[in-house]
Amino acid sequence: MSSITRRTALGAAVGAAGLALAGPVASAGAATARTGATARPVPTAGTAAAGPAPAAFDEVYLGRRIKGGATHGGHHGGHHTGGYSVTIDGEELHVMQNADGTWISVINHYEPLATPKAVARAAVRELQGAPLVPLTLA
Structure with missing residues (x-):
């Protein structure tokens, strides 16, 4: 009777898959080193806000007044100490910056866009x- 169990077989399969995936990653790193290209850093939750703040705007778009700009202080009932505020016809549109630097709102939550504008x-x-x-x- 064989002493191999489902658990050991699964562990061996996962280990082999990990080695198979590590090959292309190592190759990509070697190619980057050969070409002198710099790898793009993976953004984290703290790095999105570290970049330059989006430009302020104030315009009429499709007949609606939209405004946006940096805020300082009590925002959303004091939950934030700073950030970015967007309004449509004077009513606040709640916006949020994602970790990758894109922006979403409560209206288009599943459509990340490049800027608050x-x-x-x-x-x-x-x-x-x-x-x-x-x-x-x-």
Whole structure:
């Protein structure tokens, strides 16, 4: 009777798969070293905010006044000490920067965009003329 169990067979398979995946990663590192190219750093939650702040904007887009700019102090009931604020016709559009530097809002949560201005414009298009209802945190 064989002494191999499902657990040891699964462990061996996972180990082999790990070695198979490590090969291409090591090759990519070697290619980077040969060409002198620099590897792109993987962003972490703390690095997104470390970059330059997005530019402020104030414009009329599709008949709606959109504004955005850096905030300092009590934001969202004091939850943040600083950040970025976007409004549509004077009502706040809650926006958030992702770890990769993209931006989302409560209107287009699954559509990350490059800038808060792009997020505000996408929200205006999605609202299709409807007013932005204030988000209340109860």
